[in-house]
Amino acid sequence: MFTMIKELPEANNFIEQIINDEISSGKVQEVYTRFPPEPNGYLHIGHAKSLCLNFGVKEKYNGKCNLFLDDTNPSKEKEEYEEAIKKDIAWLGFEYDKITHASDFYDKIYEFAEQEIMMGNAFVCDMTPEEISANRGTLTEAGKESPYRGRSIEENLKLFREMKAGLYPDGSKCLRAKIDMSSPNINMRDPVIYRILREKHYRTGDKWCIYPMYDFAHPICDYLQGVSFSLCTLEFEDHRPLYDWVGITLGFNPKPRQIEFARLNITNLVMSKRYLKKLVEEGSVDGWDDPRMPTLTGLRSRGVPAEALKDFCGRIGIAKANSEVQISYLEACIREYLNANAERAMGVLKPLKLTITNYPDGKTEEVDFDINPNEEIKRTRKITFSKHLYIDADDFSLNPPPKYFRLKKDGYVRLKSAYIVKCDDVILDDNGEPVEILCSYIKESKSGNDTSGIKVKGVIQWVDEATSADIEIRKYGYLLKDEEYAGQDFSERMNADSLKIFNGKVEPYVLNNGDIPYQLMRTGYFKLLDVKGKTVLSEIVSLKDNFNK
Ligand code: ATP
Ligand code: MG
DSSP, rough: OHHHHHOOOOOSSSSHHHHHHHHHHSSSOOOEEEOOOOOOSSSHHHHHHHHHHHHHHHHTTTEEEEEEOOOOOTTTTTTHHHHHHHHHHHHHOOOOOOEEEEGGHHHHHHHHHHHHHTTTTTTOOOHHHHHHHTTEEEEEEEOOOOOOOOOOHHHHHHHHHHHHHHOTTSSSEEEEOOOOTTTTGGGGGSSSEEEEEOOBBTTTBBBBBBEEOOHHHHHHHHHHTTTTEEEEEGGGGGGGHHHHHHHHHHHHOOOOOEEOOOOOOEETTTHHHHHHHHHHTTTTSTTTTTTTOOOOOHHHTTTOHHHHHHHHHHHHHHSOOOOOOHHHHHHHHHHHHHHHHOOOOOOSSSSSEEEEEOOOOOOOEEEOOOOOOOSSSOOOOEEEEEEEEEEEEGGGGOOOOOOOOOTTTTTTETTTTOOOEEEEEEOTTTTTOOOOOOEOGGGOOOOOOOOOOOOOOOOEOOOTTTEEEEEEEEEEOOOOOOOOTTTHHHHHHBOOOOOOEEEEOOOOOOOOOOSSSEEEEEEEEEEEEEETTTTEEEEEEEOOOOOOO
């Protein structure tokens, strides 16, 4: 036993400190956690924080962690959500020891409820939900005791069994814990622990017409699974006395310990399942997996690497006080990962034709292109270069400001991995917009073998007209407008302009390589995405913080 204390790892947050203390004092032998989503929607980044915490503790203490589906509310829960939750957890690479459901324990929870009745700790109340809530009192005023509070144990047991047998209509009776109507904590004022509800449950069907309330079911399920640390977010802090009351009255030993931590909030993101569901139902987004959604399925289809997300969760840490993390911090974590890992490729969002007048007609050569300059062992691949190219329209200016290093009339620029070109002339359309740039190239300036002696400050990307492919390129803004709107209703903060579509061009390599992320040179990180049967190139994250307010 004492060898255990010697092996305690260093605590990196207050929860690990508590765990260390409980192990040292001998109260806890096995560290067992659970991740407890309600299968009423898809997981979001906030859940990733909870997942990283629960599975992180499991790994650190060589313990266990269950996926516990908290399915006590049959009107909102679905198999579809449970399956999505499992898929998301697998994507993050976490392995749970068991999958459990509150509904797996319904028989046991019912037995514990009878025990509470037999100990005189619970009573059947005939007040309606409205009456109960009207008599609950306020923060400054005690509540009123129910007139049914004095029922005998025998009568309570008989009525509770009749509730279970389906003798009473929904909402006509409930089972309440008998605690203290004058407790300063409203959750302790004879809370409802079972209700009558005729609703088909996605797992137990019509077997039950009474369902336990979360506050009663949760400590029991934790205990029955052998959970030692029940980690949840701060809004459950006021429920902890009730959590403990259940454990104490039912004599749980060892009793699981609930510890609360701060929720993750990120600027410009909605993190409530309820609201995310609204966005999906109203069609503001293309579904739960829309790349703009902060859901794990959305982030996955966006191309955010699971490793980058876990890295982010690790870096923000676990605290006891709520706060808001800047979205730019999440983006920086994604960018850092992709910078090290994503292949580079050529593509242009707004193709502008560039013709090299002194380059031989019909000639094609191959130039060497760095796959990722950050790799220790340099790898290159060939890309084709010829007389007719496209550059990005934003890399040419008719009225360049001072220190403009991209292409301008009579200016020089290097075409990435290829030659230096000089702009000799510009062909304009009727509106005065450039439609074609006429250049000459410096033959001796080929990248890797440049003997021209010409120094240029600008390097721009391009694609070869003959081999490039047309593709729709999508860039995204945030779903929510900036912090200045914080506190306002989500619907007023919606950014109607969160999708930008470009008819771009890419080198063919990008289309024939499967599902990998690319850095389009000087543009951002992208991946292919199927949008209703159409392949588009979809932004993962911009290269720089380019959010326009
Ligand atoms: P929502 O309020 O969005 O519906 P929820 O809390 O109801 O979320 P659950 O499915 O009950 O979602 O959550 C499962 C677990 O994930 C809980 O332990 C919950 O505390 C935790 N969790 C939910 N949202 C966050 C968040 N933003 N940050 C950290 N943990 C979270
Ligand atoms: Mg919840």
